[in-house]
Amino acid sequence: MITHLALLRGINVSGHNMIKMEALKTMLENLGFQNIRTYLQSGNVFVDSEEENAAKVGFMIKQEIFKVFGHEVPVIVINKEDLELCFKNNPYLNEKDADTKKLYVSFVSIPLKKESINDLKISQFKPDEASIDANRIFIKYAVGAGKTRFDQKYIEKKLNVTATMRNWNTVTNLLKIYEE
Structure with missing residues (x-):
């Protein structure tokens, strides 16, 4: 199983x-x-x-x-490995004073290339930040997810993928459930 x-x-x-x-x-x-x-x-x-x-x-x-x-x-x-890679590869977790309340992961339906970050045109959403890792997009919102246009719908449209976002607290709890 x-x-x-x-x-x-x-x-x-x-x-x-x-x-x-x-x-x-x-x-x-x-x-x-x-x-x-x-x-x-x-x-x-x-x-x-x-x-x-x-x-x-x-x-x-x-x-x-x-x-x-x-x-x-x-x-x-x-799967569990996907969640473990979230912790291993999230570049924003290693920042000094990282505010996990502003961290999100967008899980996408297909693996992305690192160059796909250019298609997102993230610079127009500064100071929000994003980083791509395979079928995950790590997002660090400056203010919060509710105050930006850099959201799941935008990601889907720009990258022509299906995406669903989870906040960092949820990602952490999902991994804990996997480990139980």
């Missing part, structure tokens, strides 16, 4: 794409997933599966959510 972490984008946010966690768990059990655990109400779901291919797991979940709930919900599936 492999434990996958499905990151569902945009559920239970501002009254949109409402899905109760118990209904989501039942749906996932009916798909054959086991040991289903959720973190928060915003779409962080651990599932155990015989299926090794993360993209296939994500596709199955996305299709079933649409079939059962009628919501078009992008799903990115990652």
Whole structure:
């Protein structure tokens, strides 16, 4: 069995794409997933599966959510190693006096090249900062995520990817759950 972490984008946010966690768990059990655990109400779901291919797991979940709930919900599936690499490769964690409340990770659907940072034109969002590492974009907001236009929608449009963001506190807690 492999434990996958499905990151569902945009559920239970501002009254949109409402899905109760118990209904989501039942749906996932009916798909054959086991040991289903959720973190928060915003779409962080651990599932155990015989299926090794993360993209296939994500596709199955996305299709079933649409079939059962009628919501078009992008799903990115990652593993424990992805979360561990967040801690290892986040350039903003090593800064003196790093404010983790302003750190975010945008998980994207495909691996990116380092040069993709140029496509984001991050300089127009200064003093916000960003760094690309494979299928993750590390973000350090100067003020906070709610006060910038450098957000998930912008990233998706500029890079032609599916993305979902998590704040650093959530990333930290998700790794702890993986380690339990």
